[in-house]
Amino acid sequence: MNKIISFIKNEIVFSIALLLAVISSFIVPPSKEYISYIDFRTLALLLGLMLIVQGLKSCGLFDSLVAAMVKRVHSKRSLALVLVSLCFFTSMLITNDVALITFVPFTIMVLALCDDSKFSIYLIVLETVAANLGSMFTPIGNPQNLYLYSISGMGMGEFLKLMLPYTALSYIVLLIAIYFIDKDPFGSSSSELPDSKLDKLPLFIYTLLFGLCILTVLHKVDYKIMLVIVLAIIFIVNKQLLPKADYILLLTFVAFFVFIGNMKNIPAVSDFLGSIVNNREVYVSVVASQVVSNVPAAMLLSGFTDNYAGLIVGTNLGGLGTIIASMASLISYKFYCKISGSDQRMYMVKFTLVNLLFLAILLVFYIV
Numbered sequence: 001m002n003k004i005i006s007f008i009k010n011e012i013v014f015s016i017a018l019l020l021a022v023i024s025s026f027i028v029p030p031s032k033e034y035i036s037y038i039d040f041r042t043l044a045l046l047l048g049l050m051l052i053v054q055g056l057k058s059c060g061l062f063d064s065l066v067a068a069m070v071k072r073v074h075s076k077r078s079l080a081l082v083l084v085s086l087c088f089f090t091s092m093l094i095t096n097d098v099a100l101i102t103f104v105p106f107t108i109m110v111l112a113l114c115d116d117s118k119f120s121i122y123l124i125v126l127e128t129v130a131a132n133l134g135s136m137f138t139p140i141g142n143p144q145n146l147y148l149y150s151i152s153g154m155g156m157g158e159f160l161k162l163m164l165p166y167t168a169l170s171y172i173v174l175l176i177a178i179y180f181i182d183k184d185p186f187g188s189s190s191s192e193l194p195d196s197k198l199d200k201l202p203l204f205i206y207t208l209l210f211g212l213c214i215l216t217v218l219h220k221v222d223y224k225i226m227l228v229i230v231l232a233i234i235f236i237v238n239k240q241l242l243p244k245a246d247y248i249l250l251l252t253f254v255a256f257f258v259f260i261g262n263m264k265n266i267p268a269v270s271d272f273l274g275s276i277v278n279n280r281e282v283y284v285s286v287v288a289s290q291v292v293s294n295v296p297a298a299m300l301l302s303g304f305t306d307n308y309a310g311l312i313v314g315t316n317l318g319g320l321g322t323i324i325a326s327m328a329s330l331i332s333y334k335f336y337c338k339i340s341g342s343d344q345r346m347y348m349v350k351f352t353l354v355n356l357l358f359l360a361i362l363l364v365f366y367i368v
Contacts, residue, residue: 013296013327014248017255024262037261042150043250044223048213048230049140050245053094055206055234058241059199062090062102070110075183080123083107084174087127088134093210096135096142096319096328097246103127104335117343119181121336125351126177128332129320129358133170135328136316137163139217142328143249144298144315149217152308156218162309163316169365173358205237256296260303274304281307282366285314286321286359293327294319313366320359323351 008015056062066086073079083103091099104127111120135141139149139159149159209230216226234241264270277284281301288297294315301311319326323333333351336342 011248013293014252014255016292017252017259017296021255021258021262024259028262028265033265034258034261037257038254039147039150039257041223042147043253044227045140045146045150045213045216046143046250046253047245048209048216048227049095049146050249051230051234051241052206052209052213053098054241054244055202055238056094056210057098057102058238059202059206060197061203062094063106064198066103066106070106075185076119077178077181077183079110080126080178080181081175083123084126084130084178088130088171088174091131091135092138092141095140096131096326097331099131099135100128100328100331100335104332108335108339117341117346120339121343121347121350122181122354124332124336125347125354126174128329128351129354130174132319132326132328133167133174133316133358136170136319137167140213142295142316142319142326143253144295145312146217147253147295148298148302148308148312148315151302152312154308159312162312166313166316166362166365169362170358173361177354202237205233209233252295253299256299260300264303270304273301277301277305279307281305281310282314282317285311286318286363289315289318289325290322291324293324295327317359317362317366320355320362321352322355323348325355 066083069082069086070079073082083106087099087103090102094102104124107124107127108120111123132142136145137160139145139156145159152159154162212221212226212229215221216223231242263273285294285297285301288301292300297318298311298315301315302308305311319328323329329351333347336347337344
């Protein structure tokens with residue numbers, strides 16, 4: 001029983017999605033139509049990308065990158081510029097979750113060299129905001145983008161053009177936020193940083209597989225062919241990577257697909273939700289994301305409007321705000337809580353203030 005309770009606490013979004021799917025199945029009994037609810041293309045792309053990014057991580061690419069850059073910094077401000085920029089730009093390709101899983105632990109290790117808790121909190125918060133905002137630029141930057149892009153029928157250029165103004169403004173505001181960090185001396189010698197060896201052959205293979213995924217996103221390669229190739233090659237090169245994908249996330253998507261499909265088959269519910277969302281996609285997405293996080297919000301609201309551009313903007317901006325607005329934000333928070341002497345209350349205060357400020361700026365930009 002304790003294991004079940006612990007699992008529910010750790011996977012609360014999946015647990016809620018599964019509960020909603022089960023409840024809705026009593027209203028709309030299971031049938032062959034359930035299969036049509038599921039977007040297998042999105043699931044295949046998510047799985048492929050997760051495995052490939054794990055592969056890139058395993059061959060030392062990200063450790064080598066961050067170690068090489070951090071060794072060259074000489075002040076707290078320059079350290080913040082490097083780490084925040086890494087989170088911002090890499091999240092466009094490896095997702096916000098993976099960017100934070102990769103760089104926040106490294107940040108914590110580097111920050112152990114200085115005794116400044118205020119700087120530590122501020123930097124980790126800025127990295128979290130950077131990962132959530134950088135990831136909004138591309139269809140593969142986060143799960144909700146991949147899903148909405150897949151069902152929207154948009155071209156890559158159209159998607160990038162839609163999100164470029166918000167992404168550019170976000171980085172400018174991040175640079176301003178970094179400017180307020182002191183230029184106190186900070187340096188890391190080679191002996192203080194972990195050794196990082198780059199395994200070139202696997203790196204080459206995973207890079208080719210990543211290119212295959214991009215071609216699939218662009219509808220140049222069938223997703224079934226892509227997934228078979230990715231699974232086969234990873235099994236040959238490093239089969240230990242196969243269990244490392246986030247299969248709970250995939251099951252969460254399946255549960256939401258079932259729930260949303262059932263809700264669309266209940267006319268009263270479908271009409272009611274459609275009337276709420278229609279012409280208010282951005283605002284409803286932002287508000288919904290604060291409560292259920294932006295991935296479930298994107299999936300739920302996409303069933304009741306065809307204004308996918310509004311949902312893309314709204315769910316990406318909606319990743320700012322509360323700690324659960326983007327589930328990726330919880331990754332940073334959990335890492336921070338493991339630091340000896342961590343001030344969790346101060347972290348939440350600074351996290352909320354910084355996020356609300358960024359959200360307000362981007363919403364004003366949308367309105368005007």
